[in-house]
Amino acid sequence: MTSALRLTGIHKSFDKPVITGLDLNVAAGQLYALLGPNGAGKTTTLRMAVGLTEPDQGGIEIYGIDAIRNPLEAKAITAWLPDEPMLYDKLTPSEYLGFVAGLWRIPPRDAAPEAERLLRWLELWDVRDTRCEGFSRGMKQKVALAGAMIHDPRLLILDEPLTGLDAAMARSVKDALRAAVDQGKTVIVTTHILEVAERLADRIGIIANGHLLAEGTLAELRAQAGAEDDTLEDTFIRLTSAPRIPA
Amino acid sequence: MIGWIMRLLPPGSFVWLVLHELRLARRPAGKRSRWLMAIGAVLVLGWIAFGVWIGGLLADVGIVPGPMGMAGAALGSILLFTFMTTQSILGSQRTLYEAGDLDLLFSAPIVPRTVMRAKLVGIAASVVLTFAIIVLPIALPLAWFGHPQLFGIPALIFALALTAACFGLAITLILARIAGPRAARTVGQIVAALSGGSVFVASQYFSNGAPRGQRGAVMEALFEKMVAGGFGTHGVGALPGMAAFGDPFAVTALLAGSLLLFILTTRGLQSLFLSGYRAGGMKLSRPKRSTRSVAKQFHDRLFGAVFAKEWRLMARDPALAFQVVLRLIYLAPLFFIVMRQGDDYVLIAPSLAFSSVLIAGQIVASLVWLAVSAEDTPDLIKVAPVRKDQIDTAKLSAALVMAAPLAILVPVGMAWTTSIAAALFTLGVTGIAGWASGMIEVTFAKPAPRSTFRRRRGGGSFIRGVAQFAVTMFFGAIAAVGVWVLTTTFRLPFNL
Numbered sequence: 001m002t003s004a005l006r007l008t009g010i011h012k013s014f015d016k017p018v019i020t021g022l023d024l025n026v027a028a029g030q031l032y033a034l035l036g037p038n039g040a041g042k043t044t045t046l047r048m049a050v051g052l053t054e055p056d057q058g059g060i061e062i063y064g065i066d067a068i069r070n071p072l073e074a075k076a077i078t079a080w081l082p083d084e085p086m087l088y089d090k091l092t093p094s095e096y097l098g099f100v101a102g103l104w105r106i107p108p109r110d111a112a113p114e115a116e117r118l119l120r121w122l123e124l125w126d127v128r129d130t131r132c133e134g135f136s137r138g139m140k141q142k143v144a145l146a147g148a149m150i151h152d153p154r155l156l157i158l159d160e161p162l163t164g165l166d167a168a169m170a171r172s173v174k175d176a177l178r179a180a181v182d183q184g185k186t187v188i189v190t191t192h193i194l195e196v197a198e199r200l201a202d203r204i205g206i207i208a209n210g211h212l213l214a215e216g217t218l219a220e221l222r223a224q225a226g227a228e229d230d231t232l233e234d235t236f237i238r239l240t241s242a243p244r245i246p247a
Numbered sequence: 248m249i250g251w252i253m254r255l256l257p258p259g260s261f262v263w264l265v266l267h268e269l270r271l272a273r274r275p276a277g278k279r280s281r282w283l284m285a286i287g288a289v290l291v292l293g294w295i296a297f298g299v300w301i302g303g304l305l306a307d308v309g310i311v312p313g314p315m316g317m318a319g320a321a322l323g324s325i326l327l328f329t330f331m332t333t334q335s336i337l338g339s340q341r342t343l344y345e346a347g348d349l350d351l352l353f354s355a356p357i358v359p360r361t362v363m364r365a366k367l368v369g370i371a372a373s374v375v376l377t378f379a380i381i382v383l384p385i386a387l388p389l390a391w392f393g394h395p396q397l398f399g400i401p402a403l404i405f406a407l408a409l410t411a412a413c414f415g416l417a418i419t420l421i422l423a424r425i426a427g428p429r430a431a432r433t434v435g436q437i438v439a440a441l442s443g444g445s446v447f448v449a450s451q452y453f454s455n456g457a458p459r460g461q462r463g464a465v466m467e468a469l470f471e472k473m474v475a476g477g478f479g480t481h482g483v484g485a486l487p488g489m490a491a492f493g494d495p496f497a498v499t500a501l502l503a504g505s506l507l508l509f510i511l512t513t514r515g516l517q518s519l520f521l522s523g524y525r526a527g528g529m530k531l532s533r534p535k536r537s538t539r540s541v542a543k544q545f546h547d548r549l550f551g552a553v554f555a556k557e558w559r560l561m562a563r564d565p566a567l568a569f570q571v572v573l574r575l576i577y578l579a580p581l582f583f584i585v586m587r588q589g590d591d592y593v594l595i596a597p598s599l600a601f602s603s604v605l606i607a608g609q610i611v612a613s614l615v616w617l618a619v620s621a622e623d624t625p626d627l628i629k630v631a632p633v634r635k636d637q638i639d640t641a642k643l644s645a646a647l648v649m650a651a652p653l654a655i656l657v658p659v660g661m662a663w664t665t666s667i668a669a670a671l672f673t674l675g676v677t678g679i680a681g682w683a684s685g686m687i688e689v690t691f692a693k694p695a696p697r698s699t700f701r702r703r704r705g706g707g708s709f710i711r712g713v714a715q716f717a718v719t720m721f722f723g724a725i726a727a728v729g730v731w732v733l734t735t736t737f738r739l740p741f742n743l
Contacts, residue, residue: 050630076632086624090563091556098544102552103631108545115541128541131563147627 002028003061004155004186005049010058012210018044019055020210026203028063028154031177031187033197036207037240042190043082045207046157049188050080062155076104079153083160085144089133093124093143096132097150104151111150118146121172137164145173149180156180158189162196174200198232208240261361264352268369272376295384302388310394310492314474317488320403321479322470324487327382328407329442331374335415336439338370340432343419349524363520364513371405371412378404396493403490406501413505413512420519431523433563549633553641554648557618561649564617596665596734599657600673600726607654607677608684608719614646615685620692643685647678654681661730669730676729680722687714 005026012019019041026032036042047053049060051071060067060074067074088096094115101111119125122142127135132143141164148156156177162170177187178200191197197204198218205215214224222230225238249270256263310316343349352362382404390397418438423431474480479488489497546552619642622628628638654677662670691711 052626052629072632072634075630078630080626080630082626086627088556088560088623090560094541094544095556095559097541098546099552099556100627100631102546102549102555103628103633105549105632106545108542108547111545112540112542115545119541 002063004028004030004063005157005188006059006061007045007049008059008061010045010048010060011056012041012044012048012053013056018210019048022058022207022211024205024212024215026186026188028186029181029184030202031181031189031200033201033204034188034190034207035194035197035204035236036190036213040208040240041210042207043159046080046159046188046190050078050157051075052080076151077154079148079151079156081144081148081156081158081161083163085137085140086147087132087140087144090131092127092129092131093119093146094128096143097146100147101150106151114150114152115146118149121176122146123169138166138169141165142169149176154185156185156187158187160191161189162191162193194232194236204232206236206239214239259355259357261365264357264361264365265368265372268365269372272369272373291380291384294380295388298384298386298388301385302390302392305389305394306392310389310397312396312488312492312494314480316492317485318470318474318479320488320491321484322473324403324407324491326446327378327404328411329446331378331408331411332414332418333439333442334374334377335370335412336418336435336442337415338373338412339416339419340435342366342370343423343520343523344432353524359521360513360517363517364509367412367416367509367513370415371408374408374411375405378408397491399490399493399498402498402502403487406490406505407487409505409509413508416520417512417516420516420523423523424519549637550641550644553638554645557642557645558649560621560623561614561617596661596669597727597731599661599665600669600676600730601723603654603657603661603673603677604680604723604726605719606657607650607681608715608722610650610653611646611681612684612688612715614649615643615688616692618642618646619689639689643682643689646685647681650681654678665730665734669733672729672733673726676722676726680718680726683718683722684715687711687718 003025005024007022007024010019010022010024011017022041022045024045034042034045044053048055049062049067051067051074055068062074062078065074065077088099091099097111097115097118101108101115106114116125119128122145124139124142124146127139132140135143141161145161148158158177161173161177165173174196177189181187181202189196189201201218203215203217204221206213206221214221216224218232218235221232221235221239225235227234227238230238249266253263253266253270256266349362353359379401383401386397386400390400419431419435422434422438425431426434477484479485486497486501490501544555546555619639655674658670658674658677661673688711691714
């Protein structure tokens with residue numbers, strides 16, 4: 001099976017080691033949820049995958065492209081949506097999409113109709129000429145999501161993509177991510193909402209203390225945790241040994 | 248000290264809030280390096296020492312409120328008042344749109360008018376602090392060493408600052424009411440720059456209109472004419488002078504007048520202040536329904552996309568509008584020199600060529616610095632499949648295009664008054680110098696969010712400053728020498 005993202009032997013330290021010998025393989029055409037307690041190294045891992053942080057050691061491949069040696073090729077097929085939207089407050093949604101499309105060098109004849117489709121789908125069409133500075137967090141997140149999708153990436157990497165979205169929009173985004181996977185794209189998400197991972201993800205990776213603790217489908221994770229009737233939350237807590245609050 | 252006094256007062260009271268504002272006014276935004284603080288302290292101490300020395304020197308010299316002194320005090324008060332109003336407009340904008348503490352203050356169980364009064368005193372206090380550091384180290388030693396009447400100067404400064412704060416707040420609120428909070432920020436910055444620079448432009452106009460060597464005499468004659476006309480010696484116009492020279496009636500009248508204006512402002516503008524705060528806090532941009540297609544936002548080339556983005560961000564930056572207007576104002580002397588035709592152009596033209604390089608370098612460097620260093624989403628640029636040098640080139644080109652209208656002013660003026668050849672040569676060197684200055688900024692500026700750029704501006708590297716200075720001197724010298732050669736040796740017959 002083609003690998004969409006392959007991390008091999010990744011090490012990264014800041015003041016102290018954050019990622020220690022991480023190996024991760026995400027197959028193409030899957031929705032992969034990366035879970036872990038706070039400070040586990042999820043965001044650092046994803047930032048390394050998209051070229052924002054350089055690993056101290058190890059290899060990164062995106063659809064077979066060596067992302068360390070050929071970063072531009074890898075970036076051309078990747079989208080990154082962090083938890084804090086990468087927006088310009090003084091630009092309108094349509095201006096922002098125009099800029100992002102320019103960065104990815106999408107011809108206007110392709111970008112303009114796609115922008116219109118995204119703006120309508122994300123219910124931003126009526127405010128497409130209003131500057132983002134007055135938007136709520138959810139609206140900003142939607143503009144950033146449109147920016148991430150405007151260049152039709154093969155690999156979408158999203159850090160907490162549902163933050164700030166209302167229930168209806170969160171459902172729309174989840175549906176869109178699922179639809180993207182159905183079209184053959186690969187989606188990697190981090191989330192604290194375990195229900196999202198449980199319902200959406202094809203495979204789940206649990207990361208703690210800078211390395212992959214467990215990986216597989218929900219059933220495989222339950223088996224690894226030794227409790228086959230557990231919810232993902234119970235499994236997650238068992239695997240990461242997070243402290244429970246006594247009843 | 249302020250914190251200690253605050254602990255003695257009832258929390259939430261007007262005086263308690265005023266002290267809170269004073270505490271904030273004493274702490275400018277951003278971190279200051281210890282070196283800069285030490286240099287600042289040495290300068291202030293040096294200024295105080297100079298004031299004490301002057302005070303001692305003039306201890307036996309009679310300082311009496313004669314017509315010249317009164318007119319000087321009135322003129323100085325007008326100057327101070329324009330600068331104070333500028334500061335107050337900027338301070339009011341910070342209070343309404345940037346400070347971010349009004350939500351907290353208005354959600355507290357405090358009467359809104361008390362909050363507004365405290366804020367207004369805070370604006371006045373920051374203005375007083377600025378000008379007190381300049382004026383009082385000289386005025387107070389003079390007063391102490393044998394001229395007690397000059398103790399009226401602190402009262403005059405306070406009255407002027409309070410009045411300027413009322414004017415500044417009123418201008419900001421009325422602009423916000425008329426044009427909306429977003430436009431009010433931009434227009435307010437422009438009004439502030441114009442009000443601050445108006446005195447400078449007027450002085451340049453009068454001094455540059457006179458023949459060479461007689462400019463000082465012209466200004467002197469103008470002042471004498473004003474004195475002879477009763478400026479600063481009669482009616483209300485005499486109050487600043489009388490207050491500066493310690494007349495108890497004038498001091499009382501000015502303080503009472505400014506306090507009355509303060510009360511009237513807080514009463515009359517309360518609803519405007521609240522609506523201005525709400526408009527600023529809730530939404531800076533008005534929702535804009537549009538029927539336009541999005542197609543025109545997309546570009547065939549990377550440069551088009553980056554240029555459009557940089558252009559929009561700069562055009563929508565109120566602080567930048569302030570800087571551009573200020574630069575235009577400071578170009579006024581050059582403008583007057585360029586437009587003064589005469590036989591001395593052979594001497595003037597090289598200095599104009601040098602100035603052209605200096606101006607272009609400064610403008611391009613500022614714009615490139617803003618484009619590169621005030622990048623809201625550096626991560627977006629990093630994850631895009633473009634090389635850094637491509638983005639930098641696009642940003643530099645955008646800055647050059649944006650700077651061009653200002654940078655060509657001097658060469659165009661030279662074409663009019665000296666020779667087309669000299670103007671074209673100046674234009675060429677100016678363009679190269681602008682590009683070189685921009686490259687220095689591209690090399691040294693680091694991308695970071697726009698919201699933090701004001702704080703980071705102070706932390707410019709020493710090497711960058713030296714490089715900019717070297718580029719300016721090098722290309723400035725080339726431009727000056729080249730223009731001198733063109734206008735003297737060859738005497739090309741291209742004069743208009």
